[in-house]
Amino acid sequence: MEVTNRCITKKSPLDDGEPKESDFEVKTSPLALSVSAGSTDVIVKNLYVSIDPYLHNRMKRFSSSHKTINYLAAVAPGDEIDAYGLAKVVASGNPEFEKDDLVVGFISWGEYTVLKEGTMFRKFDPLGFPLSYQVGILGFSGLTAYGGFFEVCKPKKGERVFVSAASGSVTLLKGKLRFDDAFNYKEEPDLKSTLKKYFPDGIDIYFDNVGAEMLEAAVENMNTFGRVAVCGMISEYTDAGKRAAPNMLDVVCKRIKIQGFLAADHMNVYSDFISTTVDHLRTGNLQAVEDISCGLESFPSAFIGLFRGHNTGKKMVKLADE
Amino acid sequence: MEVTNRCITKKSPLDDGEPKESDFEVKTSPLALSVSAGSTDVIVKNLYVSIDPYLHNRMKRFSSSHKTINYLAAVAPGDEIDAYGLAKVVASGNPEFEKDDLVVGFISWGEYTVLKEGTMFRKFDPLGFPLSYQVGILGFSGLTAYGGFFEVCKPKKGERVFVSAASGSVTLLKGKLRFDDAFNYKEEPDLKSTLKKYFPDGIDIYFDNVGAEMLEAAVENMNTFGRVAVCGMISEYTDAGKRAAPNMLDVVCKRIKIQGFLAADHMNVYSDFISTTVDHLRTGNLQAVEDISCGLESFPSAFIGLFRGHNTGKKMVKLADE
Structure with missing residues (x-):
């Protein structure tokens, strides 16, 4: 059977400023839903695709991240945009996969993806949770x-922990998710004072997703032997002029550690991660908050919304029912 | 016996810009070289005092470092300037010390220091090396x-290591000290290209004493899983407008760790440090390069010279022979 596969590509490199709907376009191409003899390709129908800010760097003309690790490589205009997600096998030349298997891995902003041997995808056990959890809380984000x-x-x-950005309203964070406190950083004129107010005894751990002034303010408010896990810096992605210049004298005198990391380096704790997360989900200690847009056409707005704070919880696009 | 103790104090807080001779003055005061009954004071004659850039921050009106750890506290105008050094006991009310004992610890920019109980000083074994080694290579600097x-x-x-600043001429570093290569960073217009040239395969470890553009350039040239030990940032101390704004996207994607530290946190490896250093000194693998100014009046110029790159090797002031 042959279908018309629709996918989203970008028309030109993203540069400074927020991405716009007009940066993207729908591209169609015929796709045979069968695998030729001898091929080890696996053709999947995409169900859920994770929408993440780091993709912005991949879509730029130049970013220092492009040459560091496969899944941060540049995505050129017209190219398939690969992203983490969940899909169902429709045809397979690979003996490890068969029709109707569900897999997670790097699929694409499209209706179907042809997964080549050697790319990262695998079967999974849904463990009784909604499939979308595999893309968010039980997936790479988790x-x-x-x-x-x-x-x-x-x-x-007993340590004091600050997380930016939590992707939710203050009410949601303090209510349903039971954070001790929360604020909207986009409404705070002086982040150093804000953190001083919320952390009168200082911050021991800062999980940074925002960068720039937020990182500077956190370092100023950190305690001795504080640790900063640098996960991302969404406030810098769309503004080349924004950079964090944390006070390095504080870093020395308070012996602060600032460390960048990627989830892929922590596969050694994968089984602990799954068992701990599943336990907390089952007792209700942890709740999955998801923000799911539906349909191929929603990719651009879902992505753009990340940079405007539109999403509440883990952002993804749903393309089809199982 | 009573003597006239001369010491150096500063006249006003140091603010932006390089320190100047006129920021300092000699202060004299009478000092009885005996300890009153019941006192546990130890009076010492200072022999060698370490001269370190971090003192610049202590002498400022305000620095975020002042409240972090005792030996980084503010030094107010007119106050005794305490600093690491080596001295000889002239009178002691403390049963652990007696006349003519040699001690290392926090003494002062003066001829004599009255060491109170509870301050950090101790006897030592010179191990057959010159006394000055206790202040430099076998002391806090080491x-x-x-x-x-x-x-x-x-x-x-096999990892590639970059150290700034090495406090010596390129000839000294590449010749006597056997570094693979060296350059004068003050003469390099584009540090990013310079590091690219000297480290075509990237930097694995950066020991930072310079900060600002040098830290930015090192982060850009670091390899995956690179580590930065932040020891100091001499280029920022005298220029409040200078700050390092390293590319945090590099920090994430290359999983770089940037960590501040102080020697005092590493007392757990003190005996390893001494035995390793002594071994290397005895085999000639390691050489102590010292830059010693003589006499109380030389304190200001010795200190100011640090910020102008005048010293070659560990800077100290010698006040008296043993």
Whole structure:
């Protein structure tokens, strides 16, 4: 059977400023839903795709990140945009996969993806949870949080933890998610004073997703032997002029550790991550908050919304029912 | 016996810009070289005093470092300037010390120091080396290098190491001290290209004493899983407008660790540090390069010279012979 596969590509490199709807376009191409003899390709129908800020760097003409690791490589205009997600096998030349298997891995902003041998995808056990959890809380996003917090920050009981950005309203964070406190950083004119107010005894651990002034303010408010896990810096991605210039004298005198990390480096704790997360989900200690847009056409707005704070919880696009 | 104790104090807080001779003055006061009954004071005659850039921050009106650890506290105008050094006991009310004992610890920019109980000083074994070694290579400076390199950077065989600033001419560094290569960073217009040239395969470990553009350039040239030990940032101390704004996207994607440290945190490796350093000194693998100014009046110029690159090797002031 042949279908018309629709996918989203970008028309030109993203440069400074927020991405716009007009940066993207729908591209169609015929796709045979069968694998030729001898090929080890696996053709999948995409169900859920994770939408993440780091993709902005991949879509730029130039970024220092392009040459560091496969899944941060540049995505050129017209190219398939690969991203983490969940899909269902429709045809397979690989003996490890068969029709109707569900897999997670690097699929694409499209209706179907042809997965080549050697690319990162695998079957999974849904463990009784909604499939979308595999893309968010039990997927790469969850592993990023778990690895960054436990492996990089090494928390000790009683320590004070600051996370930016939590992707939710203050009410949601303090209510349903039971954070001790929360604020909207986009409404705070002086982040150093804000953090001083919320952390009168200082910050021991900072999980940074924002960068720039937020990182500077956190370093100023950190305690001795504080740890910063640098996960991302969304405030800098769309503004080349923005850079964090944390006070390095503070870094020395308070013996602060600032460490960048990627989830992929923490596969050694993958089984701990899954068992711990599943336990907390089952007891209700942890709740998955998801923000799911539907349909191929929603990719651009779902992505753009990340930079405007539109999402509440883990952002993804759903392309089809199982 | 009573003497006239002369010491150097500063006249006003140091602010932006290089320190000047006129910022300092000689202060004299009578000092009885005996301890009153019941006192546990130890009076010492200062022999060698270490001259270190971090003192600039202590002499400022305000610095975020003032409240972090005792020996980084503010030094107010007119106050005794305490600093690491070596001295000889002339009178003691403390049963652990007696006349003519040699001690190292926090003494002062003066001819004599009255050491109160509870301050940091101790006897030592010179191990057959010149006394000045206790202030430099076998003292706090040596421990700073050892702790920062082995404990913070955790070097692996074959890794590429960059140290700034090495406090010596290129000829000295490449000749006598046998560094693979060296350059004068004050003469390099584009540090990023310079490091690219000297480290075509990237930097694994950066021991930072300079800060600002040098730290930015090092981060740009670091390899995956690189480590930066932040020891100091001499280029920023005298220029409040200078700050390092390293590319945090590099920090994430290359999983770089930037960690501040102080020698005092690494007392756990003190005996390893001494035995390793002594071994290397005895085999000639390691050489102590010292730059010693003589006499109380030389304190200001010795200190000011640090910020102008005048010293070659460990800077100290010698006040008296043993």
